[in-house]
Each structure stands twice: as structure tokens, then as C-alpha cells.
Amino acid sequence: GESVGLHLPTLSVQEGDNSIINCAYSNSASDYFIWYKQESGKGPQFIIDIRSNMDKRQGQRVTVLLNKTVKHLSLQIAATQPGDSAVYFCAENKGKGAQKLVFGQGTRLTINP
Amino acid sequence: ETGVTQSPTHLIKTRGQQVTLRCSSQSGHNTVSWYQQALGQGPQFIFQYYREEENGRGNFPPRFSGLQFPNYSSELNVNALELDDSALYLCASRRAGGPETQYFGPGTRLLVL
Numbered sequence: 001g002e003s004v005g006l007h008l009p010t011l012s013v014q015e016g017d018n019s020i021i022n023c024a025y026s027n028s029a030s031d032y033f034i035w036y037k038q039e040s041g042k043g044p045q046f047i048i049d050i051r052s053n054m055d056k057r058q059g060q061r062v063t064v065l066l067n068k069t070v071k072h073l074s075l076q077i078a079a080t081q082p083g084d085s086a087v088y089f090c091a092e093n094k095g096k097g098a099q100k101l102v103f104g105q106g107t108r109l110t111i112n113p
Numbered sequence: 114e115t116g117v118t119q120s121p122t123h124l125i126k127t128r129g130q131q132v133t134l135r136c137s138s139q140s141g142h143n144t145v146s147w148y149q150q151a152l153g154q155g156p157q158f159i160f161q162y163y164r165e166e167e168n169g170r171g172n173f174p175p176r177f178s179g180l181q182f183p184n185y186s187s188e189l190n191v192n193a194l195e196l197d198d199s200a201l202y203l204c205a206s207r208r209a210g211g212p213e214t215q216y217f218g219p220g221t222r223l224l225v226l
Contacts, residue, residue, distance in 0.1 A: 034213075041219075043203050043217035044217045046115075089156075091155075099207070100171065101148075102158065103148075103156050103157070105155050
């Protein structure tokens, strides 16, 4: 099915280090991108989003970068904590009118103590 | 918590049976989307409901159908269940005309035997 591509399926980082999760998207016409975090047994939790008219957006400990030239999206997590361990999904909105989010397969982030 | 609730949390059915899953959207959210998430995969868009009508559909057969009620709650119905329908079913809500962010419920885990 449709999917937004991810560069790495797993990522392990030391507690306190910064994490960078990458994502490639295919539709240059997509105008909205979003990162979700999914913990085991739970639904996806919104982290941060960005529209195509921006190239960077910051939240609390998280930053999303959008490079439309190479159709690349990244999520940076500063000073990772054990609670950041989860699967992270990027998604793009491919809908016109109806919002149809297309998700990638996800990156599993593991924080080592 | 997102304020989106789903029931039941888990369900076991046999092949050929029918199932109904339920979703209550976050207060003030009038748009509900349903997603199917197979194990180890990202969510796949099934359809979206707005003003009690289907407002966009993904690549799912007609045996996947839905309803939205005046209070914006929603049902997902799946007829003639197949083994491959085993998955986590997620609903997400947002307010049409408001922020594009979709907020997900915890999901219903369906196992088809």
C-alpha cells in the first residue's frame, strides 16, 4: 500500500543524547506533515506537525525539519529520556478535502541507560 | 489522553463473521477517520466521516463500512471477516475547519481466527 519511506527501522541512543529520526516522502504536492509517537499497546500520540510553507518548527525538546527539495522530513529529539522509547511515525496528508494521512512503517527508538 | 475513546479494547472473531467497532470523538471534533494498523506496520487510512457521510476512502473493499451519528461518534463495520483483517483498528478525530491535527484513540485489537 501507500507509505512514506523511512531510512532506518530501529535507532538506539544513549540517555541524554540527541536523536534524529529521518523520513522520506514521495508526494511533492503534500502540504502537511506530522510526527506521531506510538508506545506499546497505545494509539499514536501527536508530537509535532509542519506545513509545507515552513522548513523548521520547534516544540518542547522536539524539532521537525522539512526539506522540500529532496522530499525529506526529520524529527530531532533533544536530551532523550527513557520515556522517549517508542515507535515514531511520520505521515503526510494526501487528501484533498478529506484529510488522508499516509504513514510510514515507523522507526523504533530505544534509549539505553 | 486525547479524549478519543474506542470500544471494545480487544475482540476475537472467526472467519466469515461480522464485527462492529465503536469510537467516541474528542469533544468538539466533528470529523472521524478510521485506520487499520497491521502488526509492525504504520496505520492505513480506511475512510473518514464528516456530517454523517463518508468523506474520503482508502483502498479498502466495500465490506468495510461505517456510520457517523449526530453526536459525532462513529462505527466501523467489517463483514465477511478474513484472517488478514486481524489488526489494530484506530479512530482519529479532528474539527473540520480547525487545526489539521488528528487525535487518535487507543484502538481496538481484532483477532480473526
